[in-house]
Amino acid sequence: MSDEKKLILSGIQPTGTFTLGNYIGAVRNWGPLQDECRCFYFIADQHAITVKIEPAQLRQKTLEAYAQLMACGIDLNKSLIFIQSHVPTHAQLSWVLNCSTQFGELSRMTQFKDKSRKHPDDINAGLFDYPVLMAADILIYNADLVPVGVDQMQHLELARTIARRFNGRYGETFKIPEGYVPPVGAKVMSLQEPTKKMSKSDDNPNAVILILDDKDTIIRKFKRAVTDSESEIAFREGKDGINNLLTIYSAVTGRTIEESVREFDGQGYGTFKLAVGEAVADHLAPVREEYARLIADKAYLKECYTRCAGEALRYSYRTLNKVYKKVGFVPTELR
Numbered sequence: 269m270s271d272e273k274k275l276i277l278s279g280i281q282p283t284g285t286f287t288l289g290n291y292i293g294a295v296r297n298w299g300p301l302q303d304e305c306r307c308f309y310f311i312a313d314q315h316a317i318t319v320k321i322e323p324a325q326l327r328q329k330t331l332e333a334y335a336q337l338m339a340c341g342i343d344l345n346k347s348l349i350f351i352q353s354h355v356p357t358h359a360q361l362s363w364v365l366n367c368s369t370q371f372g373e374l375s376r377m378t379q380f381k382d383k384s385r386k387h388p389d390d391i392n393a394g395l396f397d398y399p400v401l402m403a404a405d406i407l408i409y410n411a412d413l414v415p416v417g418v419d420q421m422q423h424l425e426l427a428r429t430i431a432r433r434f435n436g437r438y439g440e441t442f443k444i445p446e447g448y449v450p451p452v453g454a455k456v457m458s459l460q461e462p463t464k465k466m467s468k469s470d471d472n473p474n475a476v477i478l479i480l481d482d483k484d485t486i487i488r489k490f491k492r493a494v495t496d497s498e499s500e501i502a503f504r505e506g507k508d509g510i511n512n513l514l515t516i517y518s519a520v521t522g523r524t525i526e527e528s529v530r531e532f533d534g535q536g537y538g539t540f541k542l543a544v545g546e547a548v549a550d551h552l553a554p555v556r557e558e559y560a561r562l563i564a565d566k567a568y569l570k571e572c573y574t575r576c577a578g579e580a581l582r583y584s585y586r587t588l589n590k591v592y593k594k595v596g597f598v599p600t601e602l603r
């Protein structure tokens with residue numbers, strides 16, 4: 269891999285099986301970048317403990333997330349997939365970046381406000397500080413491009429602000445990263461409340477398609493998807509349920525929204541929902557098969573995440589050492 273290639277970085281939390289939202293909005297766009305770019309992807313286990321999660325479950329989910337990323341088309345001969353807690357430089361940099369981040373900025377993050385409302389008994393400092401760790405994840409590699417869904421753009425904007433502020437104070441250190449959101453599917457909505465994003469933590473299983481759901485489950489969930497009381501398949505304001513289904517259908521078939529609308533012209537919602545369910549199930553079948561193969565081979569997974577973390581760590585030390593020097597920490601031979 270040459271250093272002139274653009275550097276791509278993105279992460280995903282291992283809080284549950286990936287949803288169709290994670291897949292369409294983010295993960296499936298990661299594989300195609302790896303031929304032209306240098307790609308670093310990781311499982312954000314340190315972000316995951318900002319809300320309560322059983323340790324045994326976190327361990328299990330982290331390995332499952334790792335295998336899911338591989339099954340979604342990321343090739344470890346071209347890209348790295350590592351586990352965040354294996355690369356301590358992220359957390360080390362985040363401490364320094366904390367000191368270039370304002371309390372008021374973190375208070376304005378909508379995800380912090382949402383999660384505080386959802387977990388009023390555990391508004392911990394990690395939840396508040398989460399976007400700074402995320403900024404460190406990105407800036408430690410001097411990433412050029414960060415492919416994410418729309419819900420992460422506010423955090424990315426903050427990472428850019430922190431990088432500019434640090435550069436202003438200590439001299440050019442960080443590249444200012446750009447976000448990349450896909451043209452279709454940057455925000456996949458809940459199947460039950462189509463004004464809300466599809467989320468791993470939704471309590472209603474019918475609202476969410478998981479990428480490892482079997483065909484019957486996928487079709488059943490789409491059949492129950494909430495739409496509207498009209499009967500026309502059209503993409504327009506006020507038709508949130510249908511807009512979401514058209515978006516999903518277009519994303520998995522590669523057709524434009526207009527082509528999809530034309531295809532179902534004059535047909536009923538029942539036929540349309542079934543077609544969307546079948547298209548999604550067929551699209552995800554190879555992911556499910558590959559995942560089953562990978563998760564059964566724990567020794568291979570370990571070999572992969574160990575090698576990748578080693579490479580990521582070596583690469584990230586370059587930035588950390590530079591930052592430590594700029595802020596005035598006494599150099600050491602230990603790193």
Ligand code: TYM
Nearest residue numbers: 278279280281289290293294312402416417454455456466
């Ligand atoms: P997470 O785990 O919530 O989601 C992973 C990715 O999936 C996208 N996404 C969606 N896209 C479209 N529609 C949806 N309904 C939907 N739900 C989720 C997210 O935008 C994200 O791209 N903080 C991040 C993880 C992270 C990270 C990073 C990402 C930690 N450090 C550094 C990029 C760079 C998160 O919680 O994503």
